[in-house]
Amino acid sequence: MGLLSSAAPLTDTNELVIGLTAGFSKRGYIVGRSLLYERRAAEADPARLPQLVDDLKNAAELIITQSYAAARVVKERSNLPMVAVTGADPVATGLIDSLAHPGGNITGVGEVAAELSAKRLEVLKDAFPSLRKIAMLWNANDLGMTSRFKSADAAARMLGLEVQPLGVREPEDFGAAFDTMRTDRPDAILMVTDALTALNRKRVFEFAAQLKLPAIYERDFLVRDGGLMSYGPDMDEVYDRAAYLADRILRGARPADLPFEQPTRFRLVINKKTLEILGLTIPPTTLIRADEIVD
Secondary structure, X not given: OEEEEOOOOOOOOOHHHHHHHHXXXXXXXXXXXXXXXXXXXXXXXXXXXXXXXXXXXXXXXOEEXXXXXXXXXXXHHOOOOEEEEEOOOOOOOOOOOOOOOOOOOEEEEEXXXXXXXXXXXXXXXXXXXXXXXXXXXXXOOOHHHXXXXXXXXXXXXXXXXXXXXXXXXXXXXXXXHHHHHHHOOOOEEEEXXXXXXXXXXXXXXXXXXXXXOOEEEOOHHHHHOOOOEEEEEOXXXXXXXXXXXHHHHHOOOOHHHOOOEOOOOEEEEEEHHHHHHHOOOOOHHHHHHOOEEEO
């Protein structure tokens, strides 16, 4: 089983590895014996992905990808079956033909970016009713993340919010984005999560703390790591479904015949300590709605 990430190395403590291992174990596989992982990670350097895919073509029977960028390169360079775990809209980005009939050698689990973006902004506005202008950080080099930014931008404007677009392409760009926010201060930040932004998350956390800005993220691991709040898919469910699809393929199913799935469970997570550090308060109703409070 090839595991390919655009971000950090896929160690045994990585949430993708943990989630897939649980999903495969539930279906009778013993990871390390009846199923072996071949792990590759680009560490936020997309130029490395083609070589990593070529490595996996000779080492795996099936590839599970974590990110749109990784899935796109696998599609372009390999005929191996693929299960894509992606936050990008797989149809809008051209990764698949349709959710019901993905086509080619691809199936997977992905999000509905437009609906989720609107929900995240509603959660943020409920927590901070005076919110008027929101800065959006995203990887402008990634088509999938640009699509997610556009969905968030449209949702924000529907809610009457002013958007401050801050596309970044490499780690050095974060400094310029922070300078823009210092000069033209937003009321909050939304960070679109991919390899680049996730690997620079600590810088975003520290900047938000300096300016006492609330921020919402797309994945709950960012909140456990120090971010303020997140709203997004229950990743345990996502990884379990990815393992299910991989199991179906290993048992003979064609990926094109397996509908590309979407998450059904979503979680609101709030970091109480970060809230105190920022010196902010949120309505008790928002805290009650949270699926997890990180202390």
